[in-house]
Amino acid sequence: MTKETIRVVLCGDNGVGKSSLILALVKDRFIPNLQDVLPTVTIPRDFSSSPYSPKNTVLIDTSNNDPLELQRQLKSADVIWLVYSGHESYERISLYWMMTFRSLGLNIPVILCKNKCDDCGENTTGLEAEDTKVEDEEFIPILMEFKEVDTCIKTSAKTRFGVNQAFYLCQRSITHPIAPLFDARIGELKPLVVTALKRIFLLCDEDQDNYLNDEEITALQKKCFHRNIDANELSFIKQTLTDISAPSQEYSDCELYVPEKGITRDGFLVLNKIYAEKGRHETTWGVLRAFQYTDSLSIQNKVLYPKLNIPDTSSIELSPKGYRFLVDLFLRVDKDNDGGLNSKELHFLFKCTPGLPKLWSATNFPFSTVVNSRGCITLQGWLAQWSMTTFLDYRITTAYLVYFGFQEDARLALQITKSRKMRRRAGRLYRSPVTDRKVFNCFMIGNAKSGKSMVLESFLGRSFTEIYSPTLKPQIAVNSLELKGGEQYYLILQEFGQQETSVLENKEKLKECDVLCLTYDSSDPESFSYLAELFDKYEYLNNYPVLFVALKADLDKVQQRCHLQPDEFAEQLHVNHPLHVSSTWLSSLNELFMKITEACLFPGKHTPGFPPEAALQESNYRQTAMVLGSAAGFLALFAFGVAKLIRPSRYS
Structure with a gap:
């Protein structure tokens, strides 16, 4: 993730040119005779910069004359810009400065900078070039000894040589850190980045031939860097991989690139290793971030x-x-x-x-x-x-x-999907019909050996078996089905085994349920009483759509040892009589799955406690007729009384 602000603390011996570097960066010119310590400078992000650049970069100048203030600033730093300029200040890098950072418990990148390299630049030739080479070799022991040192660079505040690059390296050490990618001590990519790059290779290998061909590499380049790869650059990559896999080279036992096929997975990894070794690890980060990886090499939550x-x-x-x-x-x-x-x-x-x-x-x-x-x-x-x-x-x-x-x-x-509304009828609430859902969840509830597992197996098109296997842990079956009219739905059937009681007691879990399919073995006289006891124990089950199912209907039906028989119990709840189903009767199974889906679509028709619409209408009709009859009788009596009062007497 991009940091909003990066704090860069410049430190080093007095007189090495820290303040001059800051002003050369900000003013783009050399200013001699400066004060000891400059005030803090904030550099905002340029609009042309990478989106991963920080919004602001704060440069903090320091002095050795105030050790406590120096320590305070170091502890608040995101990156240290460590500067030296001569032999004596170079010696103190290892003996003093790096030891100080470690004693403060700092675990942040260090950019080592040799300043006052006024003779360095494009015109450096001959003997001066030899001196430059010697200076380069100064960095090697420090890089080998201190893993905190991210990179080294030479600069000159006087000629402004390398100043902008040093500032960019400080930013890059935070925005594109090398530490998560590459282990400099053994010269290898770290395991997490190898895993990430292997996954990216798999995703980019569209034809799954284990090679990235030119089209796939171009697509990767466009996704990561929003531009097409240059033909010369692509040729250079291929040639590089070909050269280093030659018999006398390090990767002679690896197939990195195959003409007419493309770059192999090993070649892709080696290419990113080369980028890390040559300080081009922002290229690897560009690939990783395009696939949503964070600095910790995990995908963003x-x-x-x-x-x-x-x-x-x-x-x-x-x-x-x-x-x-x-x-x-x-x-x-x-x-x-x-x-x-x-x-x-x-x-x-x-x-x-x-x-x-x-x-x-x-x-x-x-x-x-x-x-x-x-x-x-x-x-x-x-x-x-x-x-x-x-x-x-x-x-x-x-x-x-x-x-x-x-x-x-x-x-x-x-x-x-749309929120499921509640409606009121006969003084009770029930779920309104469903209009936009295509996936429904059914809980299969019933006594052991009632046949629930066989229903799940049948729903998935598997044949009936006589072998009984008790359900110990929850089981699930999901399949699609088509109702009359061509509408397709997905139905989830769940049974819970030994966890059934805990599920029924969990009202939050029951919210996931669209219909309770209550099953019993019609050939076992003790089977239905289990369901009757559930309604006595959990009264709130009356608030859910239910469907009673008599399983094993191909066997002899027996009287249930219960205070009410299944049909009577269903009538008392004002729901449909049990549906008789056998796993050997395909038509009955198809009807069951249709009925379950219909109960999900129209829950009000299957919720206990509501009289059927016809009975409700008849009851309303009778009540209306009685009221109208009473009213008619009263009006007739009233009319008779009025007529008697106003009719003239025959004797008048």
Whole structure:
């Protein structure tokens, strides 16, 4: 992240030219006979500067005459501009200044500057060039001994040689730090940057042939630096990689560049290592930051987890743009074009991520959704899985979209559904019909052995099995289905095993539920009483849409040992009679999944405690008829009395 302000503290022995360097930078000319210490100077960012440049850079001059003030300024510094000018001040770099920084516990970059190099410049030739070489060699022992020293440079305040560059190096040590990228002691890129660059290589290798061809390199250049790569520069890069991979060179055992194919992953890493060695590490940072990496070589949290303002009763779904990206990703990774992602293809797909989401691992992916006969997730299952993930925890989806290389703001791949309104009828509130949602969540509730797991398996198109396996931990199944009229929806079915009681007691968890599918074994006389007891224990279940389902309907139906039989219990709640379903009757299963979805779309019709509309209308009709009848009788009696009063007597 770009710092708003960088504090650069200039220090060094008295007389080395610290103040002259500041004025040469600010005034662009040499001013002799200066005061001992200049006041603080603030240099604002130039409009032409990089967006990663700080808004302001503060230059702080110091003097050795006030040690306490010097220490105070050093402790507040972001970078130290350490200046020397002759043999004596050079010796004190190692013996005094670097030791002082360490004793203060400073862990900030140091830019070492040899000032008063008045003879350096474009016209330096002959013997002067030899002297320059000697001066260069002065830096090597310090660079080798002190890892805090970021880089070294020669300057002249008098001729203004190297002054602007030294100032830029101070900024760059903060905006484009070398420390996270390169370990100078062993001459290698650090592990975190290697991991990041490998991921970037995978994302840029569009055709997945393990080479970056010219088109892919050009696309990378444009994304990172907003310009096309020069043909000569591209040729130079290729030639450099070819030369250093020659038999007598350091990388003779590596394939760095292959003509007609492109740059290999090793070549991409070596190229960035060369940039670091030659002080061009801002190029590597340009690549990293284009892919949202921070100085700590992690992707920015605000990119992975963008903030969304979500009303309490709304849900999150994938937008058409999100679905399109996931479809394209699936098709690109399905190398054998068999319509399914095998384990090898899935492994390759998730190489540029931290691995499978924990939610997926916890719910037995890929068998939580649709797979083909070889156990490979299909495109239908892939989209269903991400629909479920987005509904349950959209932050997982936004993070993985970024990992997969989604080029835009991850929020564009999502859409927020309308808030779910509440309506009132017969003195009670219920959920209004749903108009814009495509993903629904159903909790399968019922006694052990009632057949819930088989419903989940059947929903994913798997065949019936007689083998019973108790559900110990939560299970999930997600698939798409199409209602009459062609509308497509995604339905999530969840069962909770031993955690069912804790889920029912968790009202926050129940907010995620669109319908409770209450199941019992119609061939087991003890099965339904479990559901009846739930309504006695948790009265608030009457506030949720419910659907009673009699499973194992292919077996002999038995009388339930309960104070009310299932049909009577449903009538008492004013909901539909139990739906009779068998995992061996495909038509009954299809009807069940349709009914569950319809209950999600029209929750009021399936919420307990509301008389059916016809009964309600008949009751209203009877009440109206009684009122009207009473009113008519009263009016007739009143009319008779009035007539009697005003009719003339026959005897008058």
